[in-house]
Amino acid sequence: MEWFSADDYWFARLLFLRALAAVYLVAFAVALNQFRALLGTDGMLPIPRYLARVPFRRAPSIFHWHYSDRFFAGTAVVGVVLAALTLVGVTEALSLPATMAVWFVLWALYQSIANVGQTWYAFGWESLLLEVGFLAIFLGNAATAPPFLLLIALRWVLFRLEFGAGMIKIRGDTCWRDLTCLHYHHETQPMPGPFSWYFHHLPAPLHRVEVAGNHVTQLVVPFALFLPQPVAGIAAGVMILTQLWLVISGNFSWLNWMAIVLGLAVLPDGFWRALLGFGSPPPTTTPLWWAVLVVAVTVLVLVLSWAPAKNLVSRRQAMNASFDRLHLVNTYGAFGSVTKIRWEVVVEGTADPHPGPDSAWREYEFKGKPGDPHRRPAQFAPYHLRLDWLMWFAALSPGYAEPWFTGFVARLLAGDRATLKLLRHNPFPDEPPRYVRARLFRYRFTTRAERRATGDWWVREPQSTFLPPASLRGATGVAR
Known part of the structure; x- marks a missing residue:
């Protein structure tokens, strides 16, 4: 099935899935370490109280069937263990159905946590992890060919993430249009990092260059993701470098890292072969049932993309919104306004x-x-x-x-x-x-x-x- 396989993305898929597993590992560890005070039975926003007033159809979660603090902790531990095994390569070595089952369990367990997390989980990167995690279920294992359709679907996620963030800025605070937002942002961002003081004190002209560069990266470069290689790879590389710049300038949970993870899926094996010198990928197969399933998932994403795509061009663009209960296809954006104090x-x-x-x-x-x-x-x-x-x-x-x-x-x-x-x-x-x-x-x-x-x-x-x-x-x- 030449139309289905993307043979030059075998290593790209491996890097993407390992990196996504690392993000899952962090997300489940955060849930395990913090839930008792925030969401536990005696927490600030107890999950049992939330479940009593919100039905399953509004917040799908395994906790509707049973909740206890011990059960929540066990759920998070299972997520940590499965993510760790996936990170070190165990999951991809399993049979295709078993590999898909592991990724499904990771997605379903985190879905269950996020959907009862209330205010504590009301962040765009929660939906982003769930959307990308859903697509990962169908990306295959080491013995299967990387599915070209889902690699394009991942680029569509990265496009919406970057372009949505760019549009929310250009439509929002005037300081994004006059290139002055970074005069304030490093100082007033939610959680500055160890280098934020130094970023804040960069010369004002350089701050303007940073904002202009951000606009190019978020409003122009994303369209190149759908062009042939090496243009798409170069566009992803620009985004990865920009996200690394953001990583060292502040603390934004795993938002920047998810953008980097998505960018890795765009870089063809030829890039890594030239950089790392590895040989040809192992032979791969494409089971018919799996190919049919991948096509069905692609059609589902295409149908569900109508509302997020319409939102991108809307004058009333919503920021970090989900259009379905399972967070399958979402809209993203951040810092449409920048606080000055x-x-x-x-x-x-x-x-x-x-x-x-x-x-x-x-x-x-x-x-x-x-x-x-x-x-x-x-x-x-x-x-x-x-x-x-x-x-x-x-x-x-x-x-x-x-x-x-x-x-x-x-x-x-x-x-x-x-x-x-x-x-x-x-x-x-x-x-x-x-x-x-x-x-x-x-x-x-x-x-x-x-x-x-x-x-x-x-x-x-x-x-x-x-x-x-x-x-x-x-x-x-x-x-x-």
């Missing part, structure tokens, strides 16, 4: 039973989000710190903090171990505080002179009260 919610506790002006308040430190001005931002991506990200949104508007923030405060007051594990530093190691409060601060990066003088990475100024002092008996809502 960085706000941070600083959470503090006191042992004083009667807080007053002279009470000593001690600050909780988060793992990723800015806190202590002297602490350099850290690199966590592709690992996703869900609580830290939601704290960034909460600082933008108190509405983003409901209904989970008061539950977070209550768990600090109770000294909940699962919640404290999500933090970098617990200032009350012996017993929980009597009261917890939250204050809103304005943050900015230090100048070069300030950094030399103080060693600080940030300058911060208190602005207002986000949450008045609250005890276990009197926790209330948030307000500015």
